[in-house]
Amino acid sequence: MPAVTDDHLITTFGRLAEAYSRLEQRLGPAMEAHTGLPHAWFEVLIRLARSPEGQLTMGALAEEIALTTGGVTRLVDRMQKAGYVERRRCPDDRRVSYTGITDSGREILDRTTPEHARNLREVFASFSERDLAALDELLDRIRHTAHAAT
Amino acid sequence: MPAVTDDHLITTFGRLAEAYSRLEQRLGPAMEAHTGLPHAWFEVLIRLARSPEGQLTMGALAEEIALTTGGVTRLVDRMQKAGYVERRRCPDDRRVSYTGITDSGREILDRTTPEHARNLREVFASFSERDLAALDELLDRIRHTAHAAT
DNA sequence: TCGCAACAACTGACCAATCAAATACTGCCG
DNA sequence: CGGCAGTATTTGATTGGTCAGTTGTTGCGA
Numbered sequence: 001m002p003a004v005t006d007d008h009l010i011t012t013f014g015r016l017a018e019a020y021s022r023l024e025q026r027l028g029p030a031m032e033a034h035t036g037l038p039h040a041w042f043e044v045l046i047r048l049a050r051s052p053e054g055q056l057t058m059g060a061l062a063e064e065i066a067l068t069t070g071g072v073t074r075l076v077d078r079m080q081k082a083g084y085v086e087r088r089r090c091p092d093d094r095r096v097s098y099t100g101i102t103d104s105g106r107e108i109l110d111r112t113t114p115e116h117a118r119n120l121r122e123v124f125a126s127f128s129e130r131d132l133a134a135l136d137e138l139l140d141r142i143r144h145t146a147h148a149a150t
Numbered sequence: 151m152p153a154v155t156d157d158h159l160i161t162t163f164g165r166l167a168e169a170y171s172r173l174e175q176r177l178g179p180a181m182e183a184h185t186g187l188p189h190a191w192f193e194v195l196i197r198l199a200r201s202p203e204g205q206l207t208m209g210a211l212a213e214e215i216a217l218t219t220g221g222v223t224r225l226v227d228r229m230q231k232a233g234y235v236e237r238r239r240c241p242d243d244r245r246v247s248y249t250g251i252t253d254s255g256r257e258i259l260d261r262t263t264p265e266h267a268r269n270l271r272e273v274f275a276s277f278s279e280r281d282l283a284a285l286d287e288l289l290d291r292i293r294h295t296a297h298a299a300t
Numbered sequence: 301t302c303g304c305a306a307c308a309a310c311t312g313a314c315c316a317a318t319c320a321a322a323t324a325c326t327g328c329c330g
Numbered sequence: 331c332g333g334c335a336g337t338a339t340t341t342g343a344t345t346g347g348t349c350a351g352t353t354g355t356t357g358c359g360a
């Protein structure tokens with residue numbers, strides 16, 4: 001007679017939360033100790049670096065890192081003060097503001113990435129290529145089905 | 151010539167973060183709308199309900215839900231004020247304080263769980279039993295390897 | 301072309317977490 | 331036995347986020 005609290009998916013969700021925050025707890029401090037870059041900032045920089053022109057609108061950035069636009073405004077403020085990003089105006093639409101990565105941003109990103117990748121490889125050492133591919137695929141499906149919000 | 155920013159695991163980590171926060175964004179508000187229970191409270195209650203005597207020490211609870219003990223103290227304060235949990239003293243060690251689920255806590259948990267499970271099933275509708283088993287196994291491995299902190 | 305609804309970014313008020321230090325207690329070692 | 335290092339929890343100060351509402355801009359429909 002399983003209690004209602006035994007639903008398997010609830011546990012799966014709990015596992016997802018735990019896997020994520022343990023990873024964050026393990027890798028975040030390491031990154032910050034290494035180059036002084038908070039992990040959240042790294043996530044912003046890598047997304048900017050991967051975008052055309054090295055820039056993204058505030059809204060798009062908010063979408064990518066799963067923050068509200070208000071949160072992104074403040075995050076970008078701080079990173080701008082540190083010199084890693086700059087705001088660029090959009091010539092076509094004066095409402096939108098781009099956040100672009102600066103040279104200094106690319107520089108610290110390049111300096112941080114190898115160590116971060118090394119740490120990740122250490123955590124995922126026991127995972128085969130097949131495991132990783134399966135994980136990517138499953139996470140991607142969650143990402144998409146969960147995103148189709150009302 | 152892949153840039154250093156192309157490391158695959160970095161993307162996987164990003165996917166994990168995104169999958170988690172999208173799920174949270176999708177399910178959290180739904181739960182709160184349904185019974186007024188914030189998702190974080192639900193996570194506390196379900197863990198207490200699953201523990202022997204329906205209780206856990208502050209430290210153990212912090213460990214389970216990946217918060218600092220300071221954070222847990224305040225979270226439990228709020229939940230206690232709402233009547234869902236109570237503090238119980240430990241007879242053997244006066245430093246430790248148990249958080250125990252109350253009848254009111256069990257009641258709202260039971261009232262919240264079916265809807266939450268239903269929503270989860272909706273998100274995971276396209277996942278086969280095999281998919282879910284694989285996901286569980288992979289997440290569990292991350293959870294464990296990431297946990298072995300220095 | 302004017303008016304207005306929709307939209308992007310930003311801001312003030314607030315909230316919940318963190319960090320570090322304090323408090324309270326335990327149990328071991330000399 | 332007495333002191334002290336270690337442990338569990340709480341607390342004060344701070345940070346980084348959300349929410350709701352504002353500002354400035356766009357583009358569409360009458």
